Amino acid sequence: MTEEQPPRANSQRDEKAVSDFVERFAAQLTDAGMARMPARVFAAILSSDAGTMSVAELGEQLKISPAAVSGAVRYLSHVTMVSREREPGSRRERYRVHSDQWYEALGNRDQIVKRWEDTMREGVASLGPDTPAGLRLAETQDFFHFLGQELPLLLDRWREHRERTYGGSVAT
Structure with missing residues (x-):
């Protein structure tokens, strides 16, 4: 595997292609359960070279x-x-x-998964x-327990991979 470098800012962006990407990715996030407007805003910020946008910039780009x-x-x-x-x-x-926002968003799910596991345990007892x-709730409880144990290990592996691949100079 070759080591990748973070992309450089490109002042020659094709705004139509960017807009198409934003709407396509937002639609995928919406299909996965995110509300449409947060999905569009997130995709727009994610696709900006700076990784940051103002209200005015978002309003202008998304026409909202x-x-x-x-x-x-x-x-x-x-939801971080x-x-x-x-x-x-x-x-x-x-x-x-942030460049590590997916990591952070998933890492913050530990507490939620643990609460779901506890709730399933109560449901099994009830x-x-x-x-x-x-039995169905017990299997769900076991899944959440498994996920709660495996997710931190997976995130640790990602952090190691990210450090090897991108080093400390990842764009924020």
């Missing part, structure tokens, strides 16, 4: 209102897919996607471990 941007960013911040930053010397905010529903 500041209120729509605000609602989308609120959701994306809540973007962070808010103040522009130096200004009250305006910029929204950033429904009875020998009932069809209890």
Whole structure:
């Protein structure tokens, strides 16, 4: 495998191709369960060279209102897919996607998976471990337990791979 370097900023971007990518990726995120507007905002920020955009830039690129941007960013911040930053010397905010955001988003799911596992355990006890529903919940509980144990190991392997492949100079 050859070592890849982070791409350099390209001032000659094909805005139509960028827009097509944003809408295609947003549609895939929507198909996976994300609301449409947060998916579009996330895809736009992800595809920006700087990895950061303002409300005005997002509104202009996506042809949406500041209120729509605000609602989308609120959701994306809540699920740790973007962070808010103040522009130096200004009250305006910029929204950033970090290069390790997928890692962070998945890593933050540990607590959720653990709660689901605990809830399934309670469900098994409530429904009875020998009932069809209890057996189905027990299998789901076991899946969440398995996922909770394997996900940190997988994320550690990704961190090692990322360091080998991209080193410490990954664009944020």
